[in-house]
Amino acid sequence: MTDLAAYDAFLRAKAASARPAGEAVTAADINPLLKDHQRAIVEWAVRGGRRAIFAAFGLGKTFMQIEAVECLRRLHGGRGLIVAPLGVRQEFMRDVLTLATGEHPDITDAQRAQLHAWQDGRPERVPSLRFIRRIEEADETGLYITNYETVRDGKLDPRLFDITSLDEASCLRGFGGTKTFREFMKLFAGDDRHAGTKNDGVKYRFVATATPSPNDYIELLAYAAYLGIMDVGEAKTRFFRRNSEKADQLTLHPHKEEEFWLWVSSWAVFLQKPSDLGFSDEGYELPPLTVRYHEVRSDLLSGRETRSGQMQLIADAAVGVVDAAREKRASLPARIAKAAEIKAASPDDHFIFWHDLEAERVALERAIPGIATVYGSQDLEERERVIAGFSDGRISDLGGKPSMLGSGCNFQRHCHRAVFTGIGFKFNDFIQAIHRIQRFLQPREVVIDIIHSENEREVLRNLLAKWEQDKRLREKMGEIIRKYRLNEQAMAEALERSIGVERIEVKGEKYRIVNNDTVIETSRMAENSVGLIVTSIPFSTQYEYTPSYNDFGHTDDDDHFWRQMDFLTPQLLRVLQPGRWACVHVKDRIVPGGINGLGFQTLSTFHADCIHHFRRHGFAFMGMKTITTDVVRENNQTYRLGWTEQCKDATKMGCGVPEYLLLFRKPQTDRSKSYADVPVVKAKKEWDREAGAWKNPGGYSRARWQIDAHAYARSSGDRHLKAEEIAGLPADQVYKIWKEFNLSAIYDFEHHVAIGEALEMRGALPPTFMLLPPHSWHDDVWSDVARMRTLNGEQNAKGREMHLCPLQFDIVERAITQLSNPGDTVFDPFGGLMTVPYCAIRLGRRGLGVELNPGYFLDGAAYCRAMEEKMSVPSLFDYLDAADGDGVEERMPEAAE
Structure with missing residues (x-):
């Protein structure tokens, strides 16, 4: 006999939750300067060993990364490495100094005394951080920070470190399609598919970002693959419908939605505010946000030759990448003029001007006196000097691309104004840029000015739609966090309910x-x-x-x-x-x-x-x-x-x-x-x-x-004909199949109900008219008048394949x-x-x-009963006849107005 207890254990092990791969620590092992929510997340991350910290702006993501790496270093020794975007290292240096000494305006004397007592006689509890570009600059132990460019260019091998954390891991968003992603998977995760090799990579690894994109499933799957939680292909099969035309265009199965987000929550914490974990929100209220839109006129006369060789009189709306780039170039003078006008209206405020094109940067430098800019060919030391100057308030106006400055930089101490001199399709860059200044601990109202042209209205609509979707999905993640907190056991039990x-x-x-x-x-x-x-x-x-x-x-x-x-x-x-x-x-x-x-x-x-x-x-x-x-x-x-x-x-x-x-x-x-x-x-x-x-x-x-x-x-x-296939037919054809069957079989009331219920389960039973009436053989009874013209034939099968x-x-x-x-x-x-x-x-x-499957079972029960009673059951060929049109005429009245 089958060991049903072993079988039950096998089924329960299917629950897609990330298994712990780290070490258990307690609050006493964690730096006492961390807030309650930060301490809880560090404890969870260290226990997991490979985890993602998705904490909203200002919740202390930098503190949490430093302490998670340091906790594991204190347990095992060795070296820890934080990889961060350009311009962010000063934030880490500042926070390490705070965690080491307690010297910070927000730290009280009592907290500082508590820190020193915790460190007393334990020098390993005093963190230090050094910026390096080569392994020769590192000792056998210690905590180090480097830029993404250093690792990407092969100057520093992360496999020489025991613990790593990627800050604002934007390189993972380009799953599969970028050299950086492949290189990072090989170096950190030990996955080099092109060479046919696989090893464990860096033992402990974390990722941290304030803005993962919940509506970009590929990004989340890339994080899971990097952390060694689940292979991307396996995750696609488990949770998503297949699209054979576009492999990375994923649609989450409706019946898998709850399981998917529970699985994500087993290895990633989406924290919007401390109260999500049951802690106080005092000091963590986001400042009010005002978004103002400025539309500049477009040159509607195109004068452009199309691919067919004809001249175009009226310019197309910018709905694609090519059209958008063309519109950006055409509207550049008007947009830069509007940006300068906004600055002139508030000369004492510090501004950051976001742009995408190099021509926009040059135009901003001409239009706004004293503005400092950062750009790709700039010397790295000069770039970091400019960023630090703006962050510390010494520079009042800064221009840069969201792709360069939008991740990791904290500008809220001296800046509460931002101007988007243009808009694009990359929502992640957009939201990251906004939250450089709209974040916790920002004392003033944040004002965002978005400049776009008439022909970019569709681009703006798409951007705002993604923003709304992002808010809804973050709320979904917040619900899970509030319900299960960081309790892996509760999540696993919830997953086992199916x-x-x-x-x-x-x-x-x-x-x-x-x-x-x-x-x-x-x-x-x-x-x-x-x-x-x-x-x-x-x-x-x-x-x-x-x-x-x-x-x-x-x-x-x-x-x-x-x-x-x-x-x-x-x-x-x-x-x-x-x-x-x-x-x-x-x-x-x-x-x-x-x-x-x-x-x-x-x-x-x-x-x-x-x-x-x-x-x-x-x-x-x-x-x-x-x-x-x-x-x-x-x-x-x-x-x-x-x-x-x-x-x-x-x-x-x-x-x-x-x-x-x-x-x-x-x-x-x-x-x-x-x-x-x-x-x-x-x-x-x-x-x-x-x-x-x-x-x-x-x-x-x-x-x-x-x-x-x-x-x-x-x-x-x-x-056999499936109810999904009937559901995919226009209703008049379903009606024909049902009539032929109904008049050729011995009538059975319960079978009639079962067929209707099978269609209802799939959302294919109309609520406004009777699709499956009892038909009559008698000419004086008109039972063949369908009370509609047609139904949408593109009905879904309710998540089933x-x-x-x-x-x-x-x-x-x-x-x-x-x-x-x-x-x-x-x-x-x-x-x-x-x-x-x-x-x-x-x-x-x-x-x-x-x-x-209960739906298939009900259909099958109806078929078996029909055969035992010698009924004529519609088959696939009957379906094809109906779909092709078999010449059967029905009295189909006009649809009611």
Whole structure:
């Protein structure tokens, strides 16, 4: 029997939470100058070992980084390294000095005394920080800081340090596509896919930023990959819908949203204010923010030649990157003039002028007397001198790009005014720039002036929409933090709630189907009780069919999938009669180049792995049937076999991926003979030449055997119709299918209700008219008037993905006919829409199926009942007929006004 306790432990281990990889510390181990919320986060981060600190501006992110690295250094010795943007090191130097001496205007005498008492006799508790560019400048121990450029250019190897922290890790936002990201993954995380190597990298590593972008999922996945929490490809499969056209355009499964944010919260803390962790917000109220918009006129007369060679009279609105760049150049004089006007109106205020173009910087220097600017070709020491001068109030006006100055710099002590001399599409740069001055401990109202042209209204709308979305998602993260605080155990328990299913059984005279976990249900079945197994197993991580951890598709990789199958396959062998067969439908899966590290798509060895798995559990491999697929349709789904790409370079292309029906046999009891304990016996159907007729016309013919014995199995492709597919049809076509079925079957009220409920579950049952009325055969009863014209055919399947290749009727029927006796029980442990039990009933066998997904189970129950009562059930081909239009006319009135 399956060890159900071990199986339950396996399911609970699926919960996607980051395991601790650090050291336990207490409040007594942490510098007493840290605030309560800072101390709690440091304790959590050190315990985790690899964590992200996403704390809002002014909450002490710098203090927390320094102390987290120092805590681990005090425990283990060695060297710690903080990597920070240019212009930020003075902030770290200032904060290290505060933590070492307590000398700061905001530190009281009592706090300073507490610090000295904590440090007394413990020199390792007195931090020091040194800026370095080469390892030769470092000692064997100590805390050091360097710039990103130093690491990126190969001057300093972070693998020579024991603990690292990335401050404002903007390089990770360009996941996969930037040299910096790849280099940092190799150096810090030990992941060099291009060289085919993988090691643990730096043992302890942190990232910290005030503005991760919650609405940019790729950024969050990149942080998780860098920290060693989860591979990006695995996270995409676990939480997101696939977009084969744009790999990094991710859509979070609706039923995975709560789990995704709980998982993120297990390794990242999104802190908006101290009260999120239950502490006082005193001193942490954000200053009021006033945003003012200034629209300057655009030159609407284009005078530009288009690609087609025609002259354009009116300039297009700036909706794309190319148009926006063109508009920026055209409107530059007007925008700079407006910026100078804003400065002239408040000459005593300190300003920072944000810009994107080098031409804008030059124009600002001409328009605003005394302004200091920073730029890419500037000497690094000069750049840092200018930044420090503005931060300390010695320089009143500063010009710079958000991409250079927008991260890490604190300008709130002397500046509360910012002017965006132009706008762009990069929301992260925009919000970072705003929060250089709008942050906790800013004493004055912050005023932001945004200058844009008439033709940039759409760019502005997009920017503001992202801002609103960012606020909503941050509130979502705040809810999780307030609910679970930093309690990993509470988060893990919340994630485990999607384990288990309430068992439901439906049965008739010739079938029994169960809504349950197939491992649990199969373990309850009697030994040697099944005459044949026909099933289409889940294709590893390809799709998840339910939000439950019991789902076999809810696995990390192929190895993880087969480990869950290890609980089921021995039970399949146990319940199958000796000498009988198990027919397993599989298909190899496409592995994207970004996941395999090769840069081009490859195939998994899934069908071969399946053969190895079943043999390992005692089944004998008897062969496999190949079922060809539509190569054009496959390419449309995967963009793997395109003709254009074939013409560019045939070496990157593969071939179409067939389906396979793998054939396994449970060894018979008596090994001295090869027959099954209960043989599958067929009466021969033979042609009587003398009589000119078939002997035993209902028997098994030589012609059928020759086709059955062939390794190539053609299929009509017909199968059960899914409610998702009905939901995707315009309502008038759904109406036609329902009418034809309703008038050709014996009416059953409960079946009628079940069909309606199945559509309702998928959001495809209209609330304003009756889509599935009871139809009448009588001409004087008009039951065929649909009270609408059409519905939107682009309805979603409520977060569920359709099976990659559902099992077809004729494949199932051939296996049942060839390999079972009339009256045998035919079992499908992954019943889905119950195609196997349905076909078994039709062929005079008993059907048995188990399905976890309640929607599929309900549909399958309706199909099995219909077959037992000899109803005509709509199939895929009926759906295609309706979708193509079969000439059936319906009386469809005009939609009501």
